[in-house]
Amino acid sequence: METLSETYCCGGRLGFYRHASSVLGLEAAFGVFLPEAALSGTSVPVVHILAGLTCNHETFLIKSNIVRFAAQHGIALVAPDTSPRGADVPGEDDAYDLGTGAGFYLDATRPPWAAHYRMGSYIASELPSLTEGVFPLNGARRGIMGHSMGGHGALVHALGAPGFWKSVSAFAPIVHPAAVPWGEKAFGAYLGEDRWAWDAWDATALLRSGRTHPETILIDQGLADQFLARELQPEVFEDAARIAGQELNLRRQAHYDHSYWFIQTFIEDHMAHHALILKS
Amino acid sequence: METLSETYCCGGRLGFYRHASSVLGLEAAFGVFLPEAALSGTSVPVVHILAGLTCNHETFLIKSNIVRFAAQHGIALVAPDTSPRGADVPGEDDAYDLGTGAGFYLDATRPPWAAHYRMGSYIASELPSLTEGVFPLNGARRGIMGHSMGGHGALVHALGAPGFWKSVSAFAPIVHPAAVPWGEKAFGAYLGEDRWAWDAWDATALLRSGRTHPETILIDQGLADQFLARELQPEVFEDAARIAGQELNLRRQAHYDHSYWFIQTFIEDHMAHHALILKS
Numbered sequence: 080m081e082t083l084s085e086t087y088c089c090g091g092r093l094g095f096y097r098h099a100s101s102v103l104g105l106e107a108a109f110g111v112f113l114p115e116a117a118l119s120g121t122s123v124p125v126v127h128i129l130a131g132l133t134c135n136h137e138t139f140l141i142k143s144n145i146v147r148f149a150a151q152h153g154i155a156l157v158a159p160d161t162s163p164r165g166a167d168v169p170g171e172d173d174a175y176d177l178g179t180g181a182g183f184y185l186d187a188t189r190p191p192w193a194a195h196y197r198m199g200s201y202i203a204s205e206l207p208s209l210t211e212g213v214f215p216l217n218g219a220r221r222g223i224m225g226h227s228m229g230g231h232g233a234l235v236h237a238l239g240a241p242g243f244w245k246s247v248s249a250f251a252p253i254v255h256p257a258a259v260p261w262g263e264k265a266f267g268a269y270l271g272e273d274r275w276a277w278d279a280w281d282a283t284a285l286l287r288s289g290r291t292h293p294e295t296i297l298i299d300q301g302l303a304d305q306f307l308a309r310e311l312q313p314e315v316f317e318d319a320a321r322i323a324g325q326e327l328n329l330r331r332q333a334h335y336d337h338s339y340w341f342i343q344t345f346i347e348d349h350m351a352h353h354a355l356i357l358k359s
Numbered sequence: 360m361e362t363l364s365e366t367y368c369c370g371g372r373l374g375f376y377r378h379a380s381s382v383l384g385l386e387a388a389f390g391v392f393l394p395e396a397a398l399s400g401t402s403v404p405v406v407h408i409l410a411g412l413t414c415n416h417e418t419f420l421i422k423s424n425i426v427r428f429a430a431q432h433g434i435a436l437v438a439p440d441t442s443p444r445g446a447d448v449p450g451e452d453d454a455y456d457l458g459t460g461a462g463f464y465l466d467a468t469r470p471p472w473a474a475h476y477r478m479g480s481y482i483a484s485e486l487p488s489l490t491e492g493v494f495p496l497n498g499a500r501r502g503i504m505g506h507s508m509g510g511h512g513a514l515v516h517a518l519g520a521p522g523f524w525k526s527v528s529a530f531a532p533i534v535h536p537a538a539v540p541w542g543e544k545a546f547g548a549y550l551g552e553d554r555w556a557w558d559a560w561d562a563t564a565l566l567r568s569g570r571t572h573p574e575t576i577l578i579d580q581g582l583a584d585q586f587l588a589r590e591l592q593p594e595v596f597e598d599a600a601r602i603a604g605q606e607l608n609l610r611r612q613a614h615y616d617h618s619y620w621f622i623q624t625f626i627e628d629h630m631a632h633h634a635l636i637l638k639s
Binding site for chain 1 (some may be wrong): 422
């Protein structure tokens, strides 16, 4: 693991690192924030943060203002990239919603994507193992949150492994990718046209199949979000949660859009949500 | 004035706009944050924020987390660009520290820069007039802050017009550009080699000539700042302030560098500094 940079922020340390990922078969970069207590070796809770389309491992950290509140709660952050980089798949840089910057936090099964586009296993195992081996992170107190495509990632990973991810929240998540254009495009390419294979990576389908999370799921959704009706449709997830008995705090925020300005506004509540669960 | 985008953030409204600047002779973009009270027409105090080298009118707003604290204090923000854009000066895009993204908030007097590189007058008059004519901003309660090159800008404008800029603060400012490489390069190009002309745009020279500000100047400076010894040298300004009788709160912050991670850490204190003065 190579250190790209380390700097102080809010009394803790913000670092960017690169490693050779065996799951991805490529070098991968990620960010880690350690609150002050962790700098002297105290094991602390950790929240993984998954960014949206076009972002990288730095974007959510610098634009969301999450570091301030992670520091206040004494919680570490791990920020992966949004896709492999340099996989050399033909066309991977041609669109903002497929390929580079658009890994959808799943394991592709179809060529030419399957060789490297394996962010699912990277998020579920390799990155937690790596970071918890190097930094004083308490894997028994591990949460996950995300935005848009990353909100999808947070929900499917938490519903798929609720014992592994103890707390979960999302901003404007793609709750039912199998039924909206972003998801249909990406899942079709990464997973093929047999739609039964899509359900394992679709949060609404997971709820419908009986997968739930023991803790309340917090979701904020802006009502001026330009992608609300076409790509996000939180009511679909809300219905599935009610039927499945999943506790859900879905907050509809008048006036707010899909941007990091929206995330900045409500990030304090999300860190408080994770702190309440992870520190109990 | 054209609206590029408007979105909600922290209960207020964040907008980006473009106008034909008569001072610059070019189109110029800027950002404005209005806190909630201003949305119903109440006139509010305003702080102008000047970013550093390579930034644009969005950078300080999105990366510093200033909006949250401006909202809490009910203070508006105005964020200009760091230089003219599209002046078509030969070589203006060749270096990060001269030309595009490096206007140094002064009025160039030498060709080929003098035609458009007039950020000094833009900051001092055109942008305040424009924004106070369009938005409910109280020009009697107007402050200025900045980072690095923008810290230089905030200090020289406040010392040059202390009745106009009622409060001032800076992060890692270039306090004595006439004596450091960044400033020598830019001032030589923009103002020519007659160094007496540089003093009007040098905060330390202004203090030495007897120009002071009636309010305390707040400066944060990281001690792990990679530019500290070569470009920043806050002790030079500190000495000049002591001799001039200028109240100065220069805080040396161990471990912190020159980045927006540093700014994020201390921005709350800066907004409190401005609020205390502007709302008294």
